[in-house]
Amino acid sequence: MASGFASKWSKVGRQLLGGLGNNFSGLLSTSHEITCSNPLFQQQRTFIQMRTVLKVVDNSGAKKVMCIQALKGKKGARLGDTIVASVKEAHPNGKVKKGKVVYGVVVRAAMQRGRCDGSEVKFDDNAVVLVDKQGQPIGTRVFGPVPHELRKKKHVKILTLAEHIA
Amino acid sequence: MAVSTMLSITGTGAGNPFTGEFRPLGLFESKFYERPRKPYSSSCMNGHHFPRHKCIWRLPSNRNLNSKSKDSSLVLATGKENVSEDTDDMYDELFNKYGKVVFRRKDQKPQSAEVDDDAESLSFAVELANVASQVKAADIKVLFVKPLVYWTRFFIITTAFSRPQIDAIGSKIRDLAEKKYGRVPSGDTKPNSWTLLDFGDVVVHIFLPPQRAFYNLEEFYANATPIELPFENQPPFRG
Numbered sequence: 001m002a003s004g005f006a007s008k009w010s011k012v013g014r015q016l017l018g019g020l021g022n023n024f025s026g027l028l029s030t031s032h033e034i035t036c037s038n039p040l041f042q043q044q045r046t047f048i049q050m051r052t053v054l055k056v057v058d059n060s061g062a063k064k065v066m067c068i069q070a071l072k073g074k075k076g077a078r079l080g081d082t083i084v085a086s087v088k089e090a091h092p093n094g095k096v097k098k099g100k101v102v103y104g105v106v107v108r109a110a111m112q113r114g115r116c117d118g119s120e121v122k123f124d125d126n127a128v129v130l131v132d133k134q135g136q137p138i139g140t141r142v143f144g145p146v147p148h149e150l151r152k153k154k155h156v157k158i159l160t161l162a163e164h165i166a
Numbered sequence: 167m168a169v170s171t172m173l174s175i176t177g178t179g180a181g182n183p184f185t186g187e188f189r190p191l192g193l194f195e196s197k198f199y200e201r202p203r204k205p206y207s208s209s210c211m212n213g214h215h216f217p218r219h220k221c222i223w224r225l226p227s228n229r230n231l232n233s234k235s236k237d238s239s240l241v242l243a244t245g246k247e248n249v250s251e252d253t254d255d256m257y258d259e260l261f262n263k264y265g266k267v268v269f270r271r272k273d274q275k276p277q278s279a280e281v282d283d284d285a286e287s288l289s290f291a292v293e294l295a296n297v298a299s300q301v302k303a304a305d306i307k308v309l310f311v312k313p314l315v316y317w318t319r320f321f322i323i324t325t326a327f328s329r330p331q332i333d334a335i336g337s338k339i340r341d342l343a344e345k346k347y348g349r350v351p352s353g354d355t356k357p358n359s360w361t362l363l364d365f366g367d368v369v370v371h372i373f374l375p376p377q378r379a380f381y382n383l384e385e386f387y388a389n390a391t392p393i394e395l396p397f398e399n400q401p402p403f404r405g
Contacts, residue, residue, distance in 0.1 A: 134358050140381050151317065154352060156364045160371070160383065165317060 045111040045122065047076025048083060054128040057107065058139030058161070061094010062087045062130060065104060079109040079121070080153040085128065095138055096130065102138070104128035105155050107146045107162075121147055121166065129158050137161060284312065284319060287367045290347060291320040292395065294370060297342050298324050299397050301335045303372070309390040319367040321387065325378050332357040332372050339363060339370060 048054065052067040065085035070077035077083045083104050090098045107129050112122035123145075130138045137157055145166040150159050159165060288310075295306050303324040312319045326332040336357065343349045343365060351363040351370075359377045363370040371383065 134356075135354075136358060136360055141386070148317065151364070156353065156362055156369065157360065159317065160321075160362075160369070161381070161386070165315070 045109075047073065047078060047111060048081075048106055048109060048126055049076035052076075052126065053088065054083075054085065054104070054106070054126045056104075056130060057127045057143045058129045058137060059094075059141050059143075060096055060130045060137075060139035062090045062096045062100075062102070064089040065102065065128060065130070068101070077106055078111060079106055079113040079147060080149040080155065081106055082131070083128065102130045103133060104130050105150070105153075105158060107142065107150065107158065108144065113147075113149060115149075121149075123147075131158075283367075287319045288393065290343075290349075290365070291322055291368045292393070293342065293346070294339050294368065295322055295324075295395055296397060297338050298322070298335050298370075299395075301326075301331065301338055303331070303335050305378075306395060307384065308393040308395060309384075309387055310393055311387055311390045314387060314390055318364075318369050320369070320393075321383070321390070322368065322370045323373070323378075323383055324371070325373050325375055327375065329357045329374075332361050332374070335372055336361055336363060 047070070048067055049070060050068055054065055054067060056062040056065055064087075066088050067077070067083045067085050069084040071082045071084065073081060083106060085102055085104050087096050087098050087100045087102060090096060096102060105128065106126070108123035108125055108127035110122060110124065110126055112120040114120050127144065129142055132138060135155070135157070140161065142158055142162040145164045146158060146162040147166045150156070291308050295308050298306050303326050306322065306324045309321045309323070310319070311321050324335070326335055336354075340351060340363070343351065349365050351365050353363040353370075354361045359374045360381065361372040363372075373381070
């Protein structure tokens with residue numbers, strides 16, 4: 001039972017930085033806490049690279065895209081970078097169809113990104129907003145939170161269309 | 167490092183000495199001790215509510231933590247329910263010593279200064295709108311979006327009828343801003359069907375007529391108060 005609990009805890013810990021809940025604090029003993037905050041129990045998130053499937057969070061018609069190239073960065077794309085992607089799943093009557101090659105801006109990434117004040121931001125999923133080659137968004141609204149990093153990267157248009165800014 | 171320290175605090179039943187472990191903790195961590203997250207839970211550490219989406223996570227910065235250690239200890243008290251007797255006494259002591267001060271944001275200016283800044287930005291925005299109307303831009307709207315959006319104060323939305331006109335409006339606005347106010351915009355350098363100039367607290371959007379209808383920013387920011395412009399507005403569609 002203890003092992004089952006530990007595995008559940010480690011899964012949650014992976015998602016949630018290992019620190020949650022009054023319930024957990026009551027139930028856990030000291031040894032558990034130390035092992036679960038151990039880097040071995042936390043998932044190491046990495047860049048968005050070729051074959052990464054991302055969610056599309058605007059109303060352009062696509063649902064999922066797969067990255068085929070990160071335009072900047074040798075290891076891959078991060079939050080705020082542009083990628084080239086292929087549409088894998090789309091809504092039946094949307095502006096983009098399945099199989100189309102599109103550009104996208106990463107608006108949520110599971111990998112943490114440092115901010116200038118020393119804090120880091122990370123999200124639970126990888127999400128992208130489709131743009132055209134000139135950087136104009138293809139959709140008209142962006143759903144979910146978008147981080148502030150986009151302003152520095154000159155994606156203010158996406159910020160204006162976003163419903164919530166992190 | 168901060169993560170392990172945070173966790174050991176939760177196990178206070180073991181009787182860990184508190185004073186040593188207080189210092190690294192920061193403001194953000196108090197919110198970690200909320201109920202265990204269920205799927206589609208709506209609250210997040212920033213207090214924002216996302217109906218559909220999962221939370222975002224911010225790791226506290228070590229630099230800030232040390233300077234706010236006193237305040238952070240008090241904030242921790244409010245976040246937790248099942249603390250042991252030792253910590254209660256400890257918090258009571260601190261409260262008696264420092265008073266019931268909860269964290270106060272140091273970067274927020276007082277009301278009067280805010281209003282002055284708003285007035286400055288307003289005059290800047292109206293001037294830019296004036297310049298746009300001189301170049302015969304149509305349907306200029308200035309919206310006060312500060313209550314809706316925290317990253318800027320004013321939006322100027324305008325329509326131009328051709329790319330050279332967009333270029334002209336853009337360059338006139340840039341020149342005026344640089345000469346009179348010394349502000350340089352970050353934004354599109356090449357004219358686009360939606361050209362954007364970002365002056366920090368004022369953002370200028372220049373559309374071509376079909377794009378204006380397509381993106382429909384007025385509908386998206388319908389709750390923003392429009393600002394009256396002192397000159398006559400040209401009708402949106404020419405000819």
